[in-house]
Amino acid sequence: MTPRASRVYLYAxxxxxxxxxxxxxxxxxxxxxxxxxxxxALVGDVAEPPAPTAITLRAQDTVLRRLSxxxxxxxxxxxxxxxxxxxxxxxxxxxxxxxLARALDRVAGCEQMTLRVWGECAAVAPRFESAGGGPGTRYxxxxxxxxxxxxxxxxxxxxxxxLGDLVREERAERHDRPPLLAxxxxxxxxxxxxxxxxxxxxxxxxxxxxxxxxxxxxxxYAFGEGAA
Amino acid sequence: MSARRPVxxxxxxxxxxxxxxxxxxxxxxxxxxxxxxxxxxxxxxxxLTLVEFIRQLLERQAIRRMEGGxxxxxxxxxxxxxxxxxEETVRDIAARFGLEPEDLNLxxxxxGRLL
Numbered sequence: 001m002t003p004r005a006s007r008v009y010l011y012a013x014x015x016x017x018x019x020x021x022x023x024x025x026x027x028x029x030x031x032x033x034x035x036x037x038x039x040x041a042l043v044g045d046v047a048e049p050p051a052p053t054a055i056t057l058r059a060q061d062t063v064l065r066r067l068s069x070x071x072x073x074x075x076x077x078x079x080x081x082x083x084x085x086x087x088x089x090x091x092x093x094x095x096x097x098x099x100l101a102r103a104l105d106r107v108a109g110c111e112q113m114t115l116r117v118w119g120e121c122a123a124v125a126p127r128f129e130s131a132g133g134g135p136g137t138r139y140x141x142x143x144x145x146x147x148x149x150x151x152x153x154x155x156x157x158x159x160x161x162x163l164g165d166l167v168r169e170e171r172a173e174r175h176d177r178p179p180l181l182a183x184x185x186x187x188x189x190x191x192x193x194x195x196x197x198x199x200x201x202x203x204x205x206x207x208x209x210x211x212x213x214x215x216x217x218x219x220x221y222a223f224g225e226g227a228a
Numbered sequence: 229m230s231a232r233r234p235v236x237x238x239x240x241x242x243x244x245x246x247x248x249x250x251x252x253x254x255x256x257x258x259x260x261x262x263x264x265x266x267x268x269x270x271x272x273x274x275x276l277t278l279v280e281f282i283r284q285l286l287e288r289q290a291i292r293r294m295e296g297g298x299x300x301x302x303x304x305x306x307x308x309x310x311x312x313x314x315e316e317t318v319r320d321i322a323a324r325f326g327l328e329p330e331d332l333n334l335x336x337x338x339x340g341r342l343l
Binding site: 209 | 236238240242243246252287290295301304305306307309310311332
């Protein structure tokens, strides 16, 4: 059986070349830094993408953290992103260059903190005026409430007041599968993670009966929509 | 630093693991690959996924127009009923082929999932 030709595995987009040696990737392949479509991409050449396991996910994170040192912005790609060759990569990136450049600007000088919100039941949603009308109108109004609620975490109200300007951007996702109620990702300035954690701990009583756990700092995985 | 380490209850860890497994399964939505032994189901899955994709686009557009006040009450009711029946129909047909709502998705490679 002929071995499969290598393809290009995208690790991340960078705001500039790394200040250290690119080194090797998750599959022990030498990493390359390529300038394509006005962007800087960190890639490796592999026959197959690594299987998504806890070990390979951590390994990829380690690679990216090492190379992010000294770089203003890093936009991690979706784990397992593989294209045929450099030309295909350039075409894919060129099509989305404006949004990718915006995403790089957004995460420049920032890191990500992750909150998990725990509890036995979700906060009562704010009351909406009755949609009235027939079943079709009520159906659309219900779907609208569902979309709005999917990204709202009112349980964190008191904590948000404390965090104030520490948070540059937020991504929230409701799970509503008790005890896990929601996950909230915050983009904060690099180095502000310690203060952020202090504020979360200080707000423990204020957010009761819900409980909030915090982890980070992480690379801005939740804010790289463009590179996903 | 130990005070900074997050402390979890067992139930919370199990709950988080279940959620991660659910999301990993969604992220691993298979590419469409017709199974010769089960062509009807494979075709149904593909067609229903595309119909569901279009239904969700129409729904978002209808909600945007409803919020923007560019739909009259009669139009809102009419569009809402149509979308509601379309959703019921997609679910009914999917169930006949043993498909769950989560099955109606496609992996578009580097672009992510369709839905």
